[in-house]
Each structure stands twice: as structure tokens, then as C-alpha cells.
Amino acid sequence: MIRNMNSYLLYDDGEHKVYWLGIEEAEDEKGILTNQYLVIDRNEAALIEPGGFFVFSRVLKNVSSIIPPTQIRYLMYSHQDPDVVAGLNLWFEYAPLAKIAISELWVRFIPHLAVLSVGRVIGIPDRGVDFKLGNSVIKAIPTHYLHSPGNFSFYDKKSGILFSSDIGAAAFPEGEWYLFVEDFEEHVKLMKGFHKRYMSSTRALRAWIRSVRRLNPKVIAPQHGAIFLDENVEKFLNWLESLEVGIDTFEMEFYGD
Numbered sequence: 001m002i003r004n005m006n007s008y009l010l011y012d013d014g015e016h017k018v019y020w021l022g023i024e025e026a027e028d029e030k031g032i033l034t035n036q037y038l039v040i041d042r043n044e045a046a047l048i049e050p051g052g053f054f055v056f057s058r059v060l061k062n063v064s065s066i067i068p069p070t071q072i073r074y075l076m077y078s079h080q081d082p083d084v085v086a087g088l089n090l091w092f093e094y095a096p097l098a099k100i101a102i103s104e105l106w107v108r109f110i111p112h113l114a115v116l117s118v119g120r121v122i123g124i125p126d127r128g129v130d131f132k133l134g135n136s137v138i139k140a141i142p143t144h145y146l147h148s149p150g151n152f153s154f155y156d157k158k159s160g161i162l163f164s165s166d167i168g169a170a171a172f173p174e175g176e177w178y179l180f181v182e183d184f185e186e187h188v189k190l191m192k193g194f195h196k197r198y199m200s201s202t203r204a205l206r207a208w209i210r211s212v213r214r215l216n217p218k219v220i221a222p223q224h225g226a227i228f229l230d231e232n233v234e235k236f237l238n239w240l241e242s243l244e245v246g247i248d249t250f251e252m253e254f255y256g257d
């Protein structure tokens, strides 16, 4: 069984803070485990990957213990999956000043979750865009086809943390969980199947790795699984580079030729 854990401070320079937003017992019995993150600069906050319905009360409680949710300026969504967006209409109410940031491909789909979304949604163009937060910048990095056709990672320049969406996801066996990757080789076993099936294209993956190497992030924080620190960032990028995924392997995988 997974035990409750509240927020964990990943970065703090006095003005700028980044939190991972906790986990609750038995979440893994309800659905795939997810990570949510809060970036704060001065008195403005961005909630990264706000998450689905059953995590909402835990995320709200942990956010509220750090800042009033009215200080959330952005709700930032990497893509349109239920584990990312399904709590959106609740966040609409609890963070009334927040704008929703999501790929422009998904803007027309959002009203199906929250009827009053007009005027509150920022469609991120395919090439990405910079979001100003207090004195800092969060960059939306194209992550298309990994796995959604309109997909972004978010890079917090000040902390050097890259929120990598589903890239880096690990599927823990029920009852097992840890926050930081320690034994990289063991951790690979929890990531491999997910990446081969949910990531669409080796070419897209390698383009993303090239753009991430230019950013040189200190930390990679995925929406599922564990966080990569220090030498595990490079180990992770090297491992990804060696992978063949999605349409490049499906014929052999599904049809045997």
C-alpha cells in the first residue's frame, strides 16, 4: 500500500519555488498514478498537469496549504488525456483567475469538459510559446506525437526543471512507488513498455531529445512515475535515444511482420 505524502519542495531560491504535490494512499487502486507540480514566482503560480477527478481533492488541499488557489495564473496541460484534464471544471471554480494553457489543437475540445471556458483558454501554437510568471518564464516545448499530436513539455527556466508530460512515465506495480529515480537500470523496467506503446514515433522522440539537450535541464519531472535528478537526467536521455517506439515497431509487434 502506498502511504500518504504531502507536497515536496523541489526548488527554492527565496522568490521562486517548485513543489511536487503529493500522493494519497490507494490512488493506485483508482487509476494510474499521476504527478502534479506547482511553480510559484513571487505571488503568481502555475499548476502543471492539474490532473483528473479522483486526485482533485488531494491536489487542492496541498496547493491551498502553500498558496491561495486564487493566485494560480495558469493551469498548464501537456495534452488532452483524462488523467491530465478531467479535473478541469473543478479547477475552473477554485482557481477563478487562472487561464488554461493547452495545445491549440485541443482548444475546441475543452468546452466538452467545462461549458464556460470561452475567454479562459490559451491555445499554445505548435512551435511553443513563453509564459510569463512573476519575474520568471515557463517555456512550452513542442512534444508533439509524444504521445498526443498536440503535446507540450513545460520548462521552468529558473529552476531548470523540465516537466516532461508522459515522457519518462513509469508504471509502478500496485503498492510500489518512489518519488526519485535511484536505481536507473531497475527503473527502466517500469518505463520501457509504456514508451514503446504510448509514444508514437522514434523520429519525434529524437527531435524532442535534441531540443531538450539544448535546454540542458537539471531535473526531468514526468506526469507519471519518478523524477530524474543529477546524472539520471543524462542516463534517461541516453536511454530514450536508444529506443524504437510506436509506428516504427508496430508491424512486428502487432502483426508479426
Ligand SMILES: [Fe+2]
Residues within 6 Å of the ligand: 079, 081, 147, 166
Ligand atoms: Fe497521456
Ligand SMILES: [Fe+2]
Residues within 6 Å of the ligand: 081, 083, 084, 165, 166, 223, 224
Ligand atoms: Fe499521462
